[in-house]
Amino acid sequence: MAEKIEAVIVRKGTEDRVGQALRESDERFRKAFDYSAIGMALVSLSGRFLKVNSALCEITGYGEEELLAKTFQTITHVDDMVEEVAYTQKLIAGEIHHFTLEMRYIHKCGRIIWILLNVSLVRDECDSPLYFIAQIQDITERKQAEEMLRKSEKLNAVGQLAAGVAHEVRNPLTVLKGFIQLMQAQREDEQGHLALMMSEVEHIEAIITEFLVLAKPQAIRFQSNDLATIISHVAALISTRAVMNSIQISTRIAADLPHIECDENQIKQVFVNMLQNAVESMPGGGLIMITAARLGKDHVQIRFIDEGCGIAKERISHLGEPFYSNKEKGTGLGLMVSYKIIETHKGTIKVESRVGKGTVFTIILPVSQLVKKQHG
CATH class of the missing domain: 3.30.450.20 (PAS domain)
Known part of the structure; x- marks a missing residue:
């Protein structure tokens, strides 16, 4: 009888230890899971x-x-x-x-x-x-870094290609343009054809200019600039072309918009590209709105809002890549250069679009180049 009681006590003690061990194991798992x-x-x-x-x-x-x-x-x-x-x-x-x-x-x-x-x-x-x-x-940051590296490698490859193409094409193109101008002065009966030829030559020249920006990036000269003035100048520059296409350009600039540290010519280049793309996306006319305002203490936000054809969702992530364009005759280099300039200015570009409704390009720039880049 005593032996049976002892056996029961031993078994009970073993079960208690096993139960305690399981509870401790469950607690360890819970803590490992939660923390x-x-x-x-x-x-x-x-x-x-x-x-x-x-x-x-x-x-x-x-x-x-x-x-x-x-x-x-x-x-x-x-x-x-x-x-x-x-x-x-x-x-x-x-x-x-x-x-x-x-x-x-x-x-x-x-x-x-x-x-x-x-x-x-x-x-x-x-x-x-x-x-x-x-x-x-x-792993979002890692994927973003991989994407930046991929685009950087593609940009380097395009830059090397651009240097060779620009050198080989620009000189004979200059000769060709000179002869067209000479013929325009002498052949009154062929002005229509010659004007078309000149237009195509100038289009090629514009592409080569974009190539050269990629091949030999210009030195950046950061100075304090009046952003409101830059926007007004660019809007005035594109307004004639816009009016010819039944497009109105309107601006809404905040009264407290600060001066920013930037390379004026490069930022103008970006804004011109944004407006040109907007105009080309609106063959039926409409309104382009440019807004500019403070974003917090250290940044400004500029938005280009059009009523154009819009961009399909699956194509937005490819904007800024070389030779990828939403336009039939586009090269994608203009946007690529724009992205590169804004990135060099520690800024960001965000695109929102609805097919058939229009597109919004939002540019965020720091007031000072000492400010850390803001991620959109």
Whole structure:
């Protein structure tokens, strides 16, 4: 009898120790989950969040209760949905044990977040699927850096090409232009054809000029400049062409708009390019609005708003790349140079557009070049 009692006591003590160990293990897991530096989530087989940690809330911008009321599908970028669902189905079927994907989530504020997603599946003792364990890392900055490097490498390649092309083409083009001018002075009966030839030569010259900017970037001379005056001068410069196309250019400049440190000629070049693109996008006429105002203490915001044909959503991310243009005869070099100039001025360009409604180019520039770049 005493032996049985002793056995029961020993068994009870063992069970208590096992129970304590399990509770401690669960507590360690809970703390590791809650305090992990990367996003963690337990997700049901249907995709609903069962448990999330604070890091995932910070990545997505949602509170814990908000995420628990959602599925992963509701925050996944539509273009990445099919691939992610396909992998989860393979997990459930036992074809794979885990998967890793670089994909996009939609932040609560609407912006795109690039994430590195690692997912595995928890099964019960009968090998039936229970729920997913997901680890989510925000890799947005890394993806942006990779994109900047890609564009930089492409820009360097274009610059090398530009130097050779500009040298080989400009000299014979100058001779050709001279002969056309000579013929215009002598052949009254061919003025129409000669004017067309001259127009095309000047178009080629404009492309070569853009090539030269890429091949030999001009030295930047930062000085304090009146931004309101720059905008007014550029608007006046383009107004004649705009009027010929039944387009009105209107400006709305804040009274407290400060002077900014910039290279006046380069900023004018950007603004001219913005207005020219706007005019060319409005063959049926309309209104172009330019607004300029302070943005916080250290920045200014300039917006070019047109009523043109608009740009398809999938094409916006390619603007600023060489030889990528939304125009039939465009080279993409004008916008590429504009992006480069604004980046050199520690500024940003953001594009919003709706096909058939119009486009808004928003430029943010620092008042002083000592101010850190503001990311849009």
